[in-house]
Amino acid sequence: MTETTSAKTSSRDKILIAAAAMLGEDPTARLSVRAVAARAGVSTGSLRHHFPTQHALQDAVLAGIYETVFPGDPIHDTALPARDRLVACMRQLLAPAETGEEARKTWATMYETYFACEPTEEARQAYLGIERQMRHRVEHWLSVLVDEGVLPRGDNAPRARFLLTVVNGLTLERALPSTEALLASETATLFTAADSVLRG
Structure with missing residues (x-):
C-alpha cells in the first residue's frame, strides 16, 4: 500500500x-x-x-x-429455480473449504481450539461471531424465498440451522478418506437438503 x-x-x-x-x-x-x-x-x-x-x-x-468472497448472492437470480439458487448459495459456503491434507490441517486446528480442552472465552466469542454471521446469511436466503412465495412462512432459524449442519458435515467430510467422487456426492447432498427445506 x-x-x-x-x-x-x-x-x-x-x-x-x-x-x-x-x-x-x-x-x-x-x-x-x-x-x-x-x-x-x-x-x-x-x-x-x-x-x-x-x-x-x-x-x-x-x-x-x-x-468480498461472495459478491452477488445467486439467491436473487430468479432466472433459476429456487432449488438451484439455494444449492448455489450453499455451495458458496463450501467454496472456501479445503480438501485433503489442507482440510485435515484446518480440522486439527479446530479440534485443538474448540474440542481438546475448554475453549477460551476469546475463542468461544470468535466462533460464535462466525456462526452468527453464517446463520444470518442463510436466514436471508430463506427470507428471500419466503417473500417470493416459494417457501412457506415460518421460523427460518431451524431451517438455517439444518442447512448449516449439512454444510458443516460436508466440510468435515472433505477431510476424511472417501471412495466417492466428492463433487457428485456433495451436489446430491445439497439438493437433498434444499428439497427438504423447500418441501417444508
Missing part, C-alpha cells in the same frame, strides 16, 4: 482491514481492541468510536469478508 493510498484510507477501513488480516492468518484469533488497534495503526479510542463492542467489530469484519 502506498503512502497516498494509506492516507486516503479511513480509520474505520484500516481497522476492518487489520482485523480481516488477523482472521485470515488465524481464524480463531481474538480481535482484542489493543491488538487490532495496534495492527491498524490507530488509537484504541478511535477503534471504540467506530466499534463500541468486540461483537460489533467482529460482525462488521465478517460481513465485509462475506461481501
Whole structure:
C-alpha cells in the first residue's frame, strides 16, 4: 500500500482491514481492541468510536469478508429455480473449504481450539461471531424465498440451522478418506437438503 493510498484510507477501513488480516492468518484469533488497534495503526479510542463492542467489530469484519468472497448472492437470480439458487448459495459456503491434507490441517486446528480442552472465552466469542454471521446469511436466503412465495412462512432459524449442519458435515467430510467422487456426492447432498427445506 502506498503512502497516498494509506492516507486516503479511513480509520474505520484500516481497522476492518487489520482485523480481516488477523482472521485470515488465524481464524480463531481474538480481535482484542489493543491488538487490532495496534495492527491498524490507530488509537484504541478511535477503534471504540467506530466499534463500541468486540461483537460489533467482529460482525462488521465478517460481513465485509462475506461481501468480498461472495459478491452477488445467486439467491436473487430468479432466472433459476429456487432449488438451484439455494444449492448455489450453499455451495458458496463450501467454496472456501479445503480438501485433503489442507482440510485435515484446518480440522486439527479446530479440534485443538474448540474440542481438546475448554475453549477460551476469546475463542468461544470468535466462533460464535462466525456462526452468527453464517446463520444470518442463510436466514436471508430463506427470507428471500419466503417473500417470493416459494417457501412457506415460518421460523427460518431451524431451517438455517439444518442447512448449516449439512454444510458443516460436508466440510468435515472433505477431510476424511472417501471412495466417492466428492463433487457428485456433495451436489446430491445439497439438493437433498434444499428439497427438504423447500418441501417444508
